[in-house]
Amino acid sequence: MADVIFTPWKLGRIELANRVVMAPMTRNRADVDGVLPASAAEYYRQRAGAGLIVTEGTHPSAAAQGYPHTPGIHTDAQQAAWADIATAVHEAHGRVFCQLMHTGRIGHPSLLPEGGELLAPSAVTADLEVATFSGEMVPALEPRAMTTSEIRTTIDDFASAAERAVAAGLDGVELHGANGYLLHQFLCPSTNLRTDEYGGSPVNRARFVVEVVRAVAARIGADRVGLRISPGGQFNDMSDRGNEETYLALVDELNDDGLAYLHTLRGRTSTLHVEMRRRWSSTYVINTGYMGRSELEDLGPIVEAGESDLVSVGRLFISNPDLVERWRHGIERAAWDEDTFYTLGERGYTDYPSATQH
Structure with a gap:
């Protein structure tokens, strides 16, 4: 049982070599047009030993x-860069899903097309600072509540981006419904004050996420679609505690849709996480969170106990591209350099060696 984390797993239509997922991590390496550099293909190729990579x-x-x-993944140039990444990962016998993320109220108009506005479920300002196009940190601005027409357009944007991801050769997509971004903003009663069909009750708060998931699944197949959530999460000025009924409504609504997986951010075990695991019939993934330890002795027992089918790991994959092999053979892990997490260039990106390169 101790080695179950290293055993294969069937995820939708693909086979994973092990139960370890490289968690999605923003690295801020794209150019001003949202196109990743050639080094991104090498970055992901180096980490193809993960059972599944979920991209930034x-x-x-x-x-x-x-x-x-x-x-981004909404232009031909962006898609071409992702195609190079898909090829590199597959040549290294890895699997990769692209995480699709709309940030909603977390952002700044300088990052948007001319005349663009910050859109969110409701006009609730985040109490934090956000980055401008130049990287300057400024207080967040009040977003505008989305119209139903804008909601429909956004849903179609997700579906079209998923089509591009699959056309680029990626194995599927993960929809980012966590960490205070747009999908999470619809789920959370402190950021969703709507009184129409997209707010006011657990089922209505879950509706936008359900519609995004189903629109994407209709384009690329449900077994290519994962969903990430963070029940109770407070990142990005969220107040999501006590919102269990919304997440149970979401799980109940989507459980029979045949999705590839549900990916849950869990700082600690709660009755909600146990209940979601019980109700969810396809692959269940746990990420123990940014503030928690994510070593083998912490994550192995989660899989062994059946609390989750897969476990996802973030920062250790930054500094240990061969993390799974290091764990398998008891090799010491390298430390990461947090100063290079979100900087341009290859330093702290593709220059961490594998254990065999030392």
């Missing part, structure tokens, strides 16, 4: 960008 958050439209130098 990627904007499905120009209106969805919330940070400087994050990649």
Whole structure:
């Protein structure tokens, strides 16, 4: 049982070599047009030993960008860069899903097309600072509540981006419904004050996420679609505690849709996480969170106990591209350099050696 984390797993239509997922991590290496550099293919290729790679958050439209130098997948040039990444990962016998992320109220108009506005479920300003196009940190601005027409356009943007991801050769997409971004903003009663069909009750708060998931699944197949959530999460000025009924409504609504997986951010075990796991019939993934430890002795027992089918790991993959092999053979892990997490260039990106390169 101790080695179950290293065993294969069937995820939708693909086979994973092990139960370890490289968690999505923003790295801010794209150019001003949202195109990743050639070094991104090498970055992901180096980490293809993960059972599944989930890429950095990627904007499905120009209106969805919330940070400087994050990649998109809504233009031909962006798609071509992702095609190179898909080829590199597959040649290294890896699997890769692209995370689609609309940041909603978290962002700045300077990052958007001329005349673009910050859109969110409701006009609730985040109490934090956000980055401008130049990287300057300024207080967040009040977003505008989305019209139903804009909601429909955004749903179509997600579906079109998913089509591009699959056309680029990526194995599927993960929809980012966590960490205070647009999908999470619809789920959370502190950011969703709507009184129409997209707010006011657990089922209505879940409706936008359900419609995004189903629109994407209709274009690329449900078994190519994962969803990431963070129940109770407070990142990006969210107040999501006590919102269990919304997440149970979401799980109940989507459980029979045949999605590839549900990816849950879990700082600690709660009755909600246990209940979601019980109700979810396809692959279940746990990420123990940015503030928690994510070593083998922490994550192995989660899989062994059946609390999750897969476990996702973030920062350790930055400094240990061969993390799974290091764990498998008891090799010491390298430390990461946090100063290079979100900078341009290859330093702290593709220059961490594997254990065999030392």
